[in-house]
Amino acid sequence: MSLVLTRSLAWLLVLPLAGALVGVDSRLSVAASPRPAPVRFVADDYGFTGPDHIPAGLTSIQVVNRGQDLHHVQLLKLLQGKTAGEFQAALKANPGRMPSWIQFVGGPNAAEPGGEAVATMDLGEGEYLLICLIPNRAGVPHLALGMQKTLSVKGADSAPQAAPQAAVTITQADFQFTLSKPVASGSHTIRVMNHGTQPHEAVLVKLTPGVSAKEFAVVAESGSAPPPGQFMGGVVGLETGGQAYFTAQFEPGHYGLICFFPDPATGKPHLAQGMVTDFTVD
């Protein structure tokens, strides 16, 4: 019901604009075509259900968390014709070390139980895996509990989608986040770009008043207690040069961006090297 309403409202907003642009520049009217509904994957404890095949191109992936634990969707592209079976074998042989023939291509970051998150990426044709890297209380990543699914990306859908209009860009580096400008209250699309040399993620959290993003991250890392705040999505790991978009509803308050990805040199999460940022929405 609400999905139908949202889509019909999108048409109302888009049609007059598209009409006004016809005859001016056909590329602009393509840019104004409505964005398709996100491709939806349901996460539970511990697995994903959703489509096995989707078309290539700019794609919004939604994670709907029906579990009791936090979940995200990390999209991995399998290179060199490697298979899901080979990925599992490689992890078994070298636990905790990603093989060199996978590429981190984003995906919606952590959604609370009962919540959801969406991220938009340009997906090229190929074989992908959806995995969840979030650990359980014992520190075991959900991936090792069976939380992985294959996804085949092939062929193109209708007209190519224009890139979303981003209100703010978050640039990732080794090891920090930089926001292009302050985030205003309201619903905004945020672009995330990795300018670092390692894969990075952006975990968006809303912080309990008086708590810093670092304090939140330390509690979340330890798994000893629920962290003081709320996970609000973001984008999971992106390769160097990669980019993705996510949309979130920002109420006034204090927020954090955190990268839990490990530095191969030290084994420590990037947040321990400074990749954790606080920001305020007025």
Ligand SMILES: [Cu+2]
């Ligand atoms: Cu990082």
